Amino acid sequence: MVAQKSQLVISEDGAVTQAYQKYRLLKQEVEHWQQERGSDWLKMLTLAEAPPYLPIKDLPSDAIVELWQRLNSVAKVEMSDADLRNIWEQFRNGQDVNAMDEETATRFRMALSGVASLASQMANEKNVPAQGFGRTASDDPRECIVCPICGEVSNLAILTPPNGHRLMHCTSCGFEWSVKRVGCLSCGSDDSKQQIFLSNEGYPGIAMAVCQLCGYSLKEIDTREASVQDYLWEDIRSLPLNFATELWLSEQAKKDNQVH
Ligand SMILES: [Zn+2]
Numbered sequence: 001m002v003a004q005k006s007q008l009v010i011s012e013d014g015a016v017t018q019a020y021q022k023y024r025l026l027k028q029e030v031e032h033w034q035q036e037r038g039s040d041w042l043k044m045l046t047l048a049e050a051p052p053y054l055p056i057k058d059l060p061s062d063a064i065v066e067l068w069q070r071l072n073s074v075a076k077v078e079m080s081d082a083d084l085r086n087i088w089e090q091f092r093n094g095q096d097v098n099a100m101d102e103e104t105a106t107r108f109r110m111a112l113s114g115v116a117s118l119a120s121q122m123a124n125e126k127n128v129p130a131q132g133f134g135r136t137a138s139d140d141p142r143e144c145i146v147c148p149i150c151g152e153v154s155n156l157a158i159l160t161p162p163n164g165h166r167l168m169h170c171t172s173c174g175f176e177w178s179v180k181r182v183g184c185l186s187c188g189s190d191d192s193k194q195q196i197f198l199s200n201e202g203y204p205g206i207a208m209a210v211c212q213l214c215g216y217s218l219k220e221i222d223t224r225e226a227s228v229q230d231y232l233w234e235d236i237r238s239l240p241l242n243f244a245t246e247l248w249l250s251e252q253a254k255k256d257n258q259v260h
Protein backbone atom coordinates (compact mmCIF):
# COMPACT_ATOMS: atom_id res chain seq x y z
CA MET A 1 0.00 0.00 0.00
CA VAL A 2 1.24 3.49 -0.79
CA ALA A 3 0.92 5.93 2.09
CA GLN A 4 -0.95 9.15 1.39
CA LYS A 5 1.44 12.08 1.38
CA SER A 6 1.18 15.80 1.01
CA GLN A 7 3.63 18.73 1.13
CA LEU A 8 3.31 21.55 3.65
CA VAL A 9 4.20 25.13 2.75
CA ILE A 10 6.56 26.79 5.23
CA SER A 11 8.36 30.12 5.09
CA GLU A 12 11.96 30.54 6.31
CA ASP A 13 12.61 31.94 9.77
CA GLY A 14 16.06 33.33 10.59
CA ALA A 15 15.26 33.51 14.32
CA VAL A 16 15.79 29.75 14.62
CA THR A 17 19.61 29.96 14.66
CA GLN A 18 19.52 32.56 17.40
CA ALA A 19 17.03 30.54 19.42
CA TYR A 20 19.24 27.48 19.06
CA GLN A 21 22.27 29.28 20.49
CA LYS A 22 20.28 30.25 23.58
CA TYR A 23 18.82 26.77 23.89
CA ARG A 24 22.26 25.11 23.59
CA LEU A 25 23.71 27.19 26.44
CA LEU A 26 20.83 26.24 28.73
CA LYS A 27 20.96 22.61 27.65
CA GLN A 28 24.70 22.45 28.43
CA GLU A 29 24.01 23.82 31.89
CA VAL A 30 21.35 21.13 32.44
CA GLU A 31 23.92 18.50 31.44
CA HIS A 32 26.56 19.95 33.79
CA TRP A 33 24.05 19.99 36.63
CA GLN A 34 23.07 16.38 35.93
CA GLN A 35 26.72 15.31 35.97
CA GLU A 36 27.47 17.19 39.19
CA ARG A 37 24.25 16.77 41.14
CA GLY A 38 22.40 13.94 39.41
CA SER A 39 23.70 11.11 41.60
CA ASP A 40 22.76 13.00 44.81
CA TRP A 41 19.25 13.73 43.59
CA LEU A 42 18.76 10.21 42.26
CA LYS A 43 19.06 8.97 45.86
CA MET A 44 16.10 11.17 46.81
CA LEU A 45 13.76 9.88 44.08
CA THR A 46 11.32 7.01 44.54
CA LEU A 47 9.35 5.46 41.75
CA ALA A 48 5.72 4.43 42.29
CA GLU A 49 4.63 0.79 41.91
CA ALA A 50 2.72 1.54 38.72
CA PRO A 51 2.70 4.26 36.03
CA PRO A 52 3.07 7.15 36.15
CA TYR A 53 6.15 6.17 38.13
CA LEU A 54 7.11 9.74 39.05
CA PRO A 55 4.71 12.47 37.92
CA ILE A 56 6.25 15.88 37.23
CA LYS A 57 4.38 17.47 40.14
CA ASP A 58 5.97 14.99 42.59
CA LEU A 59 9.55 15.91 41.64
CA PRO A 60 11.58 17.35 44.56
CA SER A 61 11.05 21.13 44.77
CA ASP A 62 14.62 21.77 45.91
CA ALA A 63 16.01 20.07 42.81
CA ILE A 64 13.75 22.11 40.51
CA VAL A 65 14.73 25.41 42.18
CA GLU A 66 18.43 24.48 42.22
CA LEU A 67 18.54 23.70 38.50
CA TRP A 68 16.26 26.61 37.59
CA GLN A 69 18.60 29.04 39.39
CA ARG A 70 21.57 27.67 37.46
CA LEU A 71 19.70 28.31 34.22
CA ASN A 72 18.83 31.81 35.44
CA SER A 73 22.48 32.57 36.08
CA VAL A 74 23.43 31.36 32.59
CA ALA A 75 20.76 33.72 31.21
CA LYS A 76 21.96 36.47 33.61
CA VAL A 77 18.53 36.80 35.14
CA GLU A 78 17.93 37.34 38.84
CA MET A 79 14.91 35.81 40.52
CA SER A 80 14.59 34.93 44.20
CA ASP A 81 14.23 31.31 45.34
CA ALA A 82 10.92 32.35 46.90
CA ASP A 83 9.60 33.55 43.53
CA LEU A 84 10.64 30.33 41.83
CA ARG A 85 9.01 28.24 44.59
CA ASN A 86 5.86 30.26 44.20
CA ILE A 87 5.62 29.60 40.46
CA TRP A 88 6.45 25.91 40.99
CA GLU A 89 3.69 25.62 43.65
CA GLN A 90 1.17 27.24 41.32
CA PHE A 91 2.16 24.84 38.55
CA ARG A 92 1.87 21.88 40.94
CA ASN A 93 -1.60 22.94 41.98
CA GLY A 94 -2.65 23.03 38.36
CA GLN A 95 -2.92 26.83 38.34
CA ASP A 96 -2.24 28.88 35.27
CA VAL A 97 1.38 30.06 35.20
CA ASN A 98 1.11 31.75 31.81
CA ALA A 99 2.03 35.09 33.36
CA MET A 100 5.71 34.15 32.79
CA ASP A 101 7.40 35.63 29.76
CA GLU A 102 8.49 33.14 27.12
CA GLU A 103 12.15 32.95 28.15
CA THR A 104 11.29 32.42 31.82
CA ALA A 105 8.85 29.72 30.79
CA THR A 106 11.57 28.04 28.71
CA ARG A 107 14.01 27.96 31.65
CA PHE A 108 11.26 26.63 33.92
CA ARG A 109 10.38 23.86 31.46
CA MET A 110 14.04 22.98 31.02
CA ALA A 111 14.48 22.77 34.80
CA LEU A 112 11.44 20.47 35.04
CA SER A 113 12.67 18.30 32.21
CA GLY A 114 16.25 18.23 33.57
CA VAL A 115 14.99 16.82 36.89
CA ALA A 116 12.34 14.59 35.27
CA SER A 117 14.96 13.00 33.06
CA LEU A 118 16.70 11.72 36.22
CA ALA A 119 13.49 9.79 36.95
CA SER A 120 13.47 8.49 33.40
CA GLN A 121 17.11 7.41 33.76
CA MET A 122 16.24 5.61 37.01
CA ALA A 123 13.26 3.88 35.36
CA ASN A 124 15.52 2.68 32.55
CA GLU A 125 18.11 1.37 35.01
CA LYS A 126 15.40 -0.48 36.95
CA ASN A 127 13.87 -1.66 33.70
CA VAL A 128 10.34 -0.83 34.86
CA PRO A 129 7.56 -2.18 32.64
CA ALA A 130 6.18 0.45 30.28
CA GLN A 131 3.79 -2.15 28.92
CA GLY A 132 0.55 -3.16 30.55
CA PHE A 133 -0.35 0.50 30.81
CA GLY A 134 -3.57 1.31 29.00
CA ARG A 135 -3.05 -1.56 26.60
CA THR A 136 -6.26 -3.47 27.21
CA ALA A 137 -9.18 -3.16 24.79
CA SER A 138 -11.50 -1.45 27.25
CA ASP A 139 -9.02 1.33 28.03
CA ASP A 140 -8.80 4.71 26.37
CA PRO A 141 -6.48 4.23 23.35
CA ARG A 142 -4.95 7.65 24.08
CA GLU A 143 -3.21 6.21 27.13
CA CYS A 144 -0.44 4.95 24.87
CA ILE A 145 0.61 8.56 24.21
CA VAL A 146 0.89 9.27 27.96
CA CYS A 147 4.42 8.86 29.32
CA PRO A 148 4.53 5.96 31.82
CA ILE A 149 7.19 7.80 33.84
CA CYS A 150 6.14 11.43 34.16
CA GLY A 151 2.51 11.16 33.04
CA GLU A 152 2.79 13.90 30.39
CA VAL A 153 1.25 13.50 26.93
CA SER A 154 3.77 13.10 24.12
CA ASN A 155 3.08 13.92 20.48
CA LEU A 156 6.50 12.91 19.21
CA ALA A 157 7.31 9.49 17.79
CA ILE A 158 10.58 8.04 16.52
CA LEU A 159 10.84 5.43 13.80
CA THR A 160 13.88 3.25 14.42
CA PRO A 161 16.06 1.06 12.18
CA PRO A 162 15.95 -1.39 10.61
CA ASN A 163 12.16 -1.77 10.19
CA GLY A 164 10.70 1.54 11.32
CA HIS A 165 9.59 0.23 14.71
CA ARG A 166 7.69 3.12 16.35
CA LEU A 167 8.67 4.50 19.77
CA MET A 168 7.07 7.40 21.59
CA HIS A 169 9.60 9.90 22.92
CA CYS A 170 8.59 11.99 25.94
CA THR A 171 9.80 15.56 25.48
CA SER A 172 9.35 16.17 29.23
CA CYS A 173 11.54 13.39 30.67
CA GLY A 174 13.12 11.74 27.62
CA PHE A 175 11.63 8.28 28.28
CA GLU A 176 10.86 6.14 25.23
CA TRP A 177 8.35 3.33 24.87
CA SER A 178 7.05 1.13 22.06
CA VAL A 179 3.69 1.76 20.41
CA LYS A 180 1.91 0.06 17.52
CA ARG A 181 3.50 0.82 14.19
CA VAL A 182 0.47 1.72 12.11
CA GLY A 183 -2.78 3.52 12.70
CA CYS A 184 -3.83 6.29 15.01
CA LEU A 185 -2.64 6.42 18.61
CA SER A 186 -5.48 8.70 19.63
CA CYS A 187 -8.68 7.08 18.33
CA GLY A 188 -7.10 3.64 18.01
CA SER A 189 -8.03 3.15 14.33
CA ASP A 190 -5.85 0.52 12.65
CA ASP A 191 -6.81 1.66 9.14
CA SER A 192 -3.56 2.96 7.65
CA LYS A 193 -5.49 4.49 4.71
CA GLN A 194 -6.96 7.02 7.13
CA GLN A 195 -3.50 8.34 8.04
CA ILE A 196 -2.07 11.11 5.89
CA PHE A 197 1.58 12.15 6.07
CA LEU A 198 2.48 15.83 5.73
CA SER A 199 6.07 16.93 5.25
CA ASN A 200 8.30 19.73 4.00
CA GLU A 201 11.65 19.39 2.23
CA GLY A 202 13.25 21.74 4.82
CA TYR A 203 12.73 19.00 7.43
CA PRO A 204 13.99 15.75 5.92
CA GLY A 205 13.00 12.60 7.79
CA ILE A 206 10.21 14.36 9.71
CA ALA A 207 6.51 13.93 8.93
CA MET A 208 3.28 14.89 10.61
CA ALA A 209 0.97 11.88 10.64
CA VAL A 210 -2.60 13.14 10.65
CA CYS A 211 -5.58 10.90 11.34
CA GLN A 212 -8.45 11.75 9.01
CA LEU A 213 -10.94 10.11 11.36
CA CYS A 214 -10.23 12.06 14.55
CA GLY A 215 -7.89 14.88 13.46
CA TYR A 216 -5.08 13.83 15.81
CA SER A 217 -1.61 14.74 14.58
CA LEU A 218 1.65 13.13 15.61
CA LYS A 219 5.15 14.20 14.66
CA GLU A 220 7.26 11.28 13.46
CA ILE A 221 11.03 11.47 13.12
CA ASP A 222 12.44 8.67 10.99
CA THR A 223 15.93 8.08 12.38
CA ARG A 224 16.75 5.99 9.31
CA GLU A 225 16.70 9.27 7.34
CA ALA A 226 17.53 11.93 9.91
CA SER A 227 20.28 11.71 12.52
CA VAL A 228 19.12 13.48 15.65
CA GLN A 229 21.21 14.31 18.73
CA ASP A 230 18.57 16.09 20.74
CA TYR A 231 14.89 15.24 20.25
CA LEU A 232 13.60 18.13 22.31
CA TRP A 233 15.44 20.62 20.10
CA GLU A 234 14.40 18.75 16.96
CA ASP A 235 10.78 19.05 18.11
CA ILE A 236 11.16 22.80 18.81
CA ARG A 237 13.06 23.44 15.57
CA SER A 238 10.37 21.75 13.53
CA LEU A 239 7.44 23.55 15.22
CA PRO A 240 6.65 25.24 11.87
CA LEU A 241 5.48 21.78 10.76
CA ASN A 242 2.98 21.72 13.65
CA PHE A 243 1.69 25.19 12.77
CA ALA A 244 1.45 24.34 9.06
CA THR A 245 -0.43 21.15 9.96
CA GLU A 246 -2.98 23.10 12.01
CA LEU A 247 -3.48 25.40 9.04
CA TRP A 248 -3.78 22.42 6.69
CA LEU A 249 -6.40 20.84 8.97
CA SER A 250 -8.46 24.03 9.11
CA GLU A 251 -8.31 24.35 5.30
CA GLN A 252 -9.44 20.72 4.96
CA ALA A 253 -12.34 21.44 7.29
CA LYS A 254 -13.35 24.44 5.14
CA LYS A 255 -13.21 22.32 1.97
CA ASP A 256 -15.32 19.62 3.62
CA ASN A 257 -17.91 22.22 4.54
CA GLN A 258 -18.05 23.41 0.93
CA VAL A 259 -18.50 19.87 -0.39
CA HIS A 260 -21.40 19.05 1.93
ZN1 LIG B 1 7.93 11.56 30.47
Ligand SMILES: [Zn+2]
Nearest residue numbers: 184187211214
Ligand atom coordinates in the same frame (compact mmCIF):
# COMPACT_ATOMS: atom_id res chain seq x y z
ZN1 LIG C 1 -7.52 8.96 14.96
